[in-house]
Amino acid sequence: MLARVADSLYWMARYIERAEHTARLIAVKLESMIEQSPEDAENSWIRVVAALTGEEASTTDAHAITQAIAFDRTNPSSLVSSLRFARDNARQIREQLSTEMWEHLNRLYLSTHGETIRSVWVHQPAQFFRQTLEDLFTLDGVTYSTLRHGEGWRFLELGRYIERAQLVSRLLDIHFGIVAPGYKNPPPPPKYFDWLVLLKFCAAFEPYCKEYTADLRPEKIAQFLLFDAEFPHSVRFSVDRVVESLAHVATGAPPNRRAACERLAGRLKASVDFGLIDELSGDSIDNFLVNITRQCEQIHDAVYKAYIAYDAETVL
Amino acid sequence: MQKGVPSGLELGVEDHHPSTPAKPVRPGEAAPYAHYELSAAYDEMFTPKGHVRAHYGQLDLRLLTLEPDELLRRQQACEQSFLHQGITFTVYSDNQSTERIIPTDLLPRIVTGAEWDRVERGLKQRIQALNLFLRDIYAEGRVLKDGVIPRKLILGSKHYRREMRGVAVPHGSYVNVCGSDLIRCEDGHFAVLEDNLRVPSGVSYMLANRDVVRRAFPNVFRASRVRPIEQYPNELLATLKSLVPFQEDVSIAVLTPGVFNSAFFEHAFLARQMGVELVEGRDLLVNDNVVYARTTSGLKRIDVIYRRVDDDFIDPLVFREDSTLGVAGLFNAYRAGNVVLANALGTGVADDKAVYAYVPRLIRYYLSEEPILDNIETFLCREEKSLSHVLANLDKLVVKAVGESGGYGMLVGPHASQGEREEFARKLKADPENYIAQPTIQLSTAPTYVNGGVEARHVDLRPFILHGEETRIVPGGLTRVALKKGSLVVNSSQGGGSKDTWVLND
Numbered sequence: 124m125l126a127r128v129a130d131s132l133y134w135m136a137r138y139i140e141r142a143e144h145t146a147r148l149i150a151v152k153l154e155s156m157i158e159q160s161p162e163d164a165e166n167s168w169i170r171v172v173a174a175l176t177g178e179e180a181s182t183t184d185a186h187a188i189t190q191a192i193a194f195d196r197t198n199p200s201s202l203v204s205s206l207r208f209a210r211d212n213a214r215q216i217r218e219q220l221s222t223e224m225w226e227h228l229n230r231l232y233l234s235t236h237g238e239t240i241r242s243v244w245v246h247q248p249a250q251f252f253r254q255t256l257e258d259l260f261t262l263d264g265v266t267y268s269t270l271r272h273g274e275g276w277r278f279l280e281l282g283r284y285i286e287r288a289q290l291v292s293r294l295l296d297i298h299f300g301i302v303a304p305g306y307k308n309p310p311p312p313p314k315y316f317d318w319l320v321l322l323k324f325c326a327a328f329e330p331y332c333k334e335y336t337a338d339l340r341p342e343k344i345a346q347f348l349l350f351d352a353e354f355p356h357s358v359r360f361s362v363d364r365v366v367e368s369l370a371h372v373a374t375g376a377p378p379n380r381r382a383a384c385e386r387l388a389g390r391l392k393a394s395v396d397f398g399l400i401d402e403l404s405g406d407s408i409d410n411f412l413v414n415i416t417r418q419c420e421q422i423h424d425a426v427y428k429a430y431i432a433y434d435a436e437t438v439l
Numbered sequence: 440m441q442k443g444v445p446s447g448l449e450l451g452v453e454d455h456h457p458s459t460p461a462k463p464v465r466p467g468e469a470a471p472y473a474h475y476e477l478s479a480a481y482d483e484m485f486t487p488k489g490h491v492r493a494h495y496g497q498l499d500l501r502l503l504t505l506e507p508d509e510l511l512r513r514q515q516a517c518e519q520s521f522l523h524q525g526i527t528f529t530v531y532s533d534n535q536s537t538e539r540i541i542p543t544d545l546l547p548r549i550v551t552g553a554e555w556d557r558v559e560r561g562l563k564q565r566i567q568a569l570n571l572f573l574r575d576i577y578a579e580g581r582v583l584k585d586g587v588i589p590r591k592l593i594l595g596s597k598h599y600r601r602e603m604r605g606v607a608v609p610h611g612s613y614v615n616v617c618g619s620d621l622i623r624c625e626d627g628h629f630a631v632l633e634d635n636l637r638v639p640s641g642v643s644y645m646l647a648n649r650d651v652v653r654r655a656f657p658n659v660f661r662a663s664r665v666r667p668i669e670q671y672p673n674e675l676l677a678t679l680k681s682l683v684p685f686q687e688d689v690s691i692a693v694l695t696p697g698v699f700n701s702a703f704f705e706h707a708f709l710a711r712q713m714g715v716e717l718v719e720g721r722d723l724l725v726n727d728n729v730v731y732a733r734t735t736s737g738l739k740r741i742d743v744i745y746r747r748v749d750d751d752f753i754d755p756l757v758f759r760e761d762s763t764l765g766v767a768g769l770f771n772a773y774r775a776g777n778v779v780l781a782n783a784l785g786t787g788v789a790d791d792k793a794v795y796a797y798v799p800r801l802i803r804y805y806l807s808e809e810p811i812l813d814n815i816e817t818f819l820c821r822e823e824k825s826l827s828h829v830l831a832n833l834d835k836l837v838v839k840a841v842g843e844s845g846g847y848g849m850l851v852g853p854h855a856s857q858g859e860r861e862e863f864a865r866k867l868k869a870d871p872e873n874y875i876a877q878p879t880i881q882l883s884t885a886p887t888y889v890n891g892g893v894e895a896r897h898v899d900l901r902p903f904i905l906h907g908e909e910t911r912i913v914p915g916g917l918t919r920v921a922l923k924k925g926s927l928v929v930n931s932s933q934g935g936g937s938k939d940t941w942v943l944n945d
Binding site: 124125126127129211213215216217218219222225226229230233274372373375376403424430433435438 | 486523525538697698704707708710711714717719721722724726732733734735736737738784828
């Protein structure tokens with residue numbers, strides 16, 4: 124597979140994952156704020172903005188925040204921007220995708236890129252984000268069943284799960300760790316309802332209840348979202364997929380070029396396979412989560428160095 | 440809806456009609472043709488007396504029975520499909536980008552099998568002569584020594600590539616993909632307007648049009664016995680493979696300038712349909728005169744490049760050094776015979792508008808045959824007698840700059856103002872060698888869906904000819920249509936659209 128094609132597939136998947144995450148956070152937030160006191164809702168919005176942008180929110184107004192993180196075209200991490208970047212990447216490698224995948228993504232882009240907060244806000248704004256989520260799930264299914272599960276598909280998986288591991292880690296960090304270093308108005312520690320919302324942010328409420336009953340406890344929630352091996356939005360599940368994908372890309376590359384990626388991925392896998400939630404309290408969970416994000420970045424760099432942006436002189 | 444016309448809307452209904460109408464419908468009479476105007480131009484559907492030509496009979500019956508809403512719905516379905524497939528270009532305004540589709544017309548342009556067979560023979564003859572000509576001028580130059588064509592016209596052309604002298608080209612095939620523009624003259628016969636021998640485009644629209652129009656008129660399509668064209672990608676692949684004759688496993692790539700090129704859709708389409716890699720210049724590198732693509736696993740050798748990048752940009756070491764679209768060292772690898780480029784470099788010298796005028800003579804010279812397809816009468820302003828004729832008849836002629844294409848650098852005499860004509864006359868006198876003139880040609884008209892009805896619009900035809908070990912042509916080609924009433928300019932850059940082209944099994 125061309126190195127440039129792998130690059131586009133990888134980023135296409137990352138942007139699709141980011142779009143899905145953003146759409147779900149906004150949908151859940153818009154639906155849940157109705158049941159919260161104004162103060163609790165504001166604190167919760169601050170966490171959403173911090174999770175998606177890494178910055179302290181300049182406003183706590185739901186309308187203004189939704190505009191910025193969903194529809195602002197000048198904001199490169201907004202929902203519409205993520206969908207645009209996903210589609211731009213897909214267009215460059217149109218010949219590598221199945222027609223069903225491309226047309227589905229293209230239709231999704233065409234139907235969302237002209238949307239504004241004004242047209243969405245009038246009736247049930249959450250509905251727009253639920254619809255977008257549903258379209259993204261369909262895209263996922265279309266991809267799974269129409270694209271050959273070869274190297275290209277593995278790069279899609281790699282991009283998606285590296286992104287997911289980082290997004291979920293950051294979201295957990297904001298709820299469990301030292302919320303916001305240097306924030307002027309850091310939100311208070313989460314309340315019972317915030318833990319429920321956190322599970323919904325990760326599409327995890329029902330799966331969690333099946334495993335631990337409806338008894339919502341922070342340490343069990345952390346255990347589930349970090350270390351559950353079978354839940355698709357847990358960090359451990361994502362890391363497993365990263366390791367698996369890496370084993371199937373660039374299979375023609377000699378072992379010495381593959382070594383760095385495999386070592387880094389194996390190390391990360393070990394830390395989530397054998398981690399214990401009881402050992403992570405206070406500062407240490409914060410460090411643990413930051414460390415996962417950093418290791419994902421290292422894997423990304425190693426993949427680029429070995430398979431995508433390598434120096435041609437080294438392989439001649 | 441006309442009185443007495445059955446209003447069957449169900450798809451199956453059209454099959455129950457007799458194959459020829461009892462009474463021919465004339466333009467201006469029945470509803471869909473209310474604004475159909477016949478002119479001096481040949482009309483593809485109606486005879487000069489207004490009777491429907493037999494090969495349009497099936498389509499005519501269908502159009503008469505369709506409600507206007509239904510035609511509109513089908514046109515919209517075609518456009519929607521183009522939009523979703525991404526057959527679009529982007530318009531930017533106020534920080535907002537909008538996708539616009541390449542205009543496509545619902546109604547097929549229909550050609551009889553007998554007419555087509557003659558065209559096909561003519562095109563095969565023409566590409567054979569042009570390839571012999573190219574081989575000759577990049578080798579011993581017999582045609583120049585014999586004085587068939589002026590030496591200065593060839594060696595002085597900006598598209599003549601001295602670097603190509605002595606380069607061995609497989610099967611002597613310089614032009615592997617040719618798109619010749621044909622028009623139908625007032626008396627109904629096809630003539631060649633120009634040859635596109637460099638990187639002709641449009642074949643993906645030919646296939647995309649077929650796909651949507653077949654869905655819009657499934658029963659007319661079946662009843663009309665249309666010859667298939669879907670084999671084009673396969674035939675292109677066979678042509679490219681034939682350029683490396685003694686190798687089992689040939690690695691082929693399509694080279695595109697990138698996603699911002701207006702024909703990018705086509706490049707991706709052809710790569711996908713052929714199942715070969717689509718590469719950009721930055722994906723390739725040359726080492727020891729061998730071309731490689733950068734893959735995730737390492738370097739992979741490339742044997743044939745179907746390049747959709749112009750000569751000028753293909754190798755910054757040999758041609759334009761500011762090009763970022765090409766590959767440094769590619770030309771040397773090509774000269775060394777380690778990679779085949781299709782089309783070969785330097786083919787542009789033969790589709791020059793002045794060289795065009797000599798093509799009938801080249802056919803006689805190389806093949807000792809009479810040309811099957813006519814040229815349009817062309818006055819070479821470099822010849823003194825022609826120049827004075829052109830200057831005296833500027834109001835009747837179309838004058839074209841030799842090296843331009845896409846409808847640029849052109850004077851359409853009858854439509855120009857006195858001032859424009861005088862200014863062009865000055866240019867002509869200053870640099871006569873740079874111009875040719877042709878009579879104003881009435882392109883034929885064909886039924887086109889506009890303003891909710893069917894009207895006559897001018898069309899041309901671009902068939903695609905493949906030449907490698909053998910010559911292959913899929914029946915038909917891309918019909919381009921000037922969507923503006925009365926306009927003769929079919930170029931997509933200037934308000935033209937395209938249509939599906941049906942060649943029938945008579």
